[in-house]
Amino acid sequence: MGHKITVQELEKFANNFNDNPKNQVVARAAQKSGVSMAAYNERVQNELTRVFSTELDTENVTNQLHSGRCWEFATLNILRHQFGKKYHCKNFTFSQSYNFFWDKIERANTFYDNILATADEKLNSRTVEAILGGAGEDGGHFHMGAALIEKYGVVPSYAMPESFNANNTDAFGKTLGDKLRKDALVLRELKQAGKDKEVEQAREQFLSEVYQMTAIAVGEPPKKFDLEYRDDDKKYHLDKDLTPLEFLHKYMGEVDFNDYVVLTNAPDREYNKLYGIPFADNVGGVCRIKFLNVPMEYLETYAVNQLKDGEAVWFGNDVLVQSDRKQGYLDSDLYKYSDLYGVDLSMSKADRLRTGSGYASHAMVLVGVDEDKGQIRQWKVENSWGEKNGDKGFFVMNDKWFKEYVYEVVVHKKYLTSEQVALAEGPVTDLPAWDSIA
Numbered sequence: 001m002g003h004k005i006t007v008q009e010l011e012k013f014a015n016n017f018n019d020n021p022k023n024q025v026v027a028r029a030a031q032k033s034g035v036s037m038a039a040y041n042e043r044v045q046n047e048l049t050r051v052f053s054t055e056l057d058t059e060n061v062t063n064q065l066h067s068g069r070c071w072e073f074a075t076l077n078i079l080r081h082q083f084g085k086k087y088h089c090k091n092f093t094f095s096q097s098y099n100f101f102w103d104k105i106e107r108a109n110t111f112y113d114n115i116l117a118t119a120d121e122k123l124n125s126r127t128v129e130a131i132l133g134g135a136g137e138d139g140g141h142f143h144m145g146a147a148l149i150e151k152y153g154v155v156p157s158y159a160m161p162e163s164f165n166a167n168n169t170d171a172f173g174k175t176l177g178d179k180l181r182k183d184a185l186v187l188r189e190l191k192q193a194g195k196d197k198e199v200e201q202a203r204e205q206f207l208s209e210v211y212q213m214t215a216i217a218v219g220e221p222p223k224k225f226d227l228e229y230r231d232d233d234k235k236y237h238l239d240k241d242l243t244p245l246e247f248l249h250k251y252m253g254e255v256d257f258n259d260y261v262v263l264t265n266a267p268d269r270e271y272n273k274l275y276g277i278p279f280a281d282n283v284g285g286v287c288r289i290k291f292l293n294v295p296m297e298y299l300e301t302y303a304v305n306q307l308k309d310g311e312a313v314w315f316g317n318d319v320l321v322q323s324d325r326k327q328g329y330l331d332s333d334l335y336k337y338s339d340l341y342g343v344d345l346s347m348s349k350a351d352r353l354r355t356g357s358g359y360a361s362h363a364m365v366l367v368g369v370d371e372d373k374g375q376i377r378q379w380k381v382e383n384s385w386g387e388k389n390g391d392k393g394f395f396v397m398n399d400k401w402f403k404e405y406v407y408e409v410v411v412h413k414k415y416l417t418s419e420q421v422a423l424a425e426g427p428v429t430d431l432p433a434w435d436s437i438a
Helices: 007-018 021-033 035-039 070-087 096-117 126-133 142-152 170-192 196-218 244-252 296-308 337-341 349-355 399-405 418-424
Strands: 225-230 236-242 260-264 273-276 290-293 313-317 362-372 375-382 394-398 406-412
Touching: 007 021, 021 035, 035 337, 070 096, 070 142, 070 244, 070 313, 070 362, 096 126, 096 142, 096 170, 096 196, 126 170, 142 244, 142 260, 170 196, 225 244, 236 244, 260 296, 260 418, 273 418, 290 418, 296 313, 296 362, 296 399, 296 406, 375 399, 394 399, 399 406
Parallel strands: 260 290
Antiparallel strands: 225 236, 260 406, 273 290, 313 362, 313 406, 362 375, 375 394
16 A cells, blocks of 8 residues: 555645745745746856867758757768868758658658567557557657668758758648558558458558658659759859769768767666667668667767867767757756755766666767867757757757767767777667667
């Protein structure tokens, strides 16, 4: 039998609260301005600067608006920085809508695969519930963006501009998710009845309908386009009649996503182990989602090395914690909630992961770092929330925040030790569909 709160206990709680006169002062401040503003640490703005000892040549930022496409934006931002450096055109941008379109088609196909693979499990099994729960969502991982680029190529932003539904994905995602769940019931029934021919006929019809819905909501992707731009010296460039894959291979042919490794820092599980989440792969047979779990010092060291070599770094993080969106601050001491409440709210990174309090909620790009005698002070972050957030779209992050709330970085395997490369290319321990990393 559970504990029942008594009147005597409630009186004791109230007396404990009111015996400390500071509680009333703090309560008035919190109730008037909100707990976040009452806990805000003004000293942070004196400690975070906008000067970095290593900094890439960047200018404009992108804006995902009301969508969960941060992973895609971050992946394309890495690619556009490489294009800008190579062709002296730092403000060139790729179309996010183009890859978003193909992600919807590919992810629907993977969804059907997963539904058929689990057709013999109960509808309320933990695995099937996780698969159904992800239907229509637009969040993702680095390897998902890489897989789409490898299969479908890329196009300039003007070749397929952002649409309303790409920028505001809720309504489209809801209707698409409902459609996929409806399809799941049909496919499960056909599979359970052993009607394999009918399964494939139904899948083809369902995929055609997904294509139709996506084309209506987002627009059809171009098959060919003319590459036209002026570089930073105002020199005009024109290359006609390119396909998206021709563009990728001709202009970015040296980029091989297989040369990059996603390092994760998940202290709640075994280090020096390669994990995969097969249920989240969006393009079958291309760029499996894999994470090599290592101690945090490797994420930091390799990220610094890549920045010093002039290349931006994709990273996954929990941007919703200890952050000031308007000012563009990421500091682990930004909000003093424990001081405000007089209650110890601190948790280790491992405990946050174990309990679901911590997870990678966002993807951004590292474009600078500030060091003092080898000690990292802060990082420059390119976000995809437009120019009205932070310093014209750029955030500054202190190193303690990096250690606590960064969970993934994507670096070239040349920075890894030989043992780490072997692990990254070795056997994968697959995680279930409901795992916190997924």
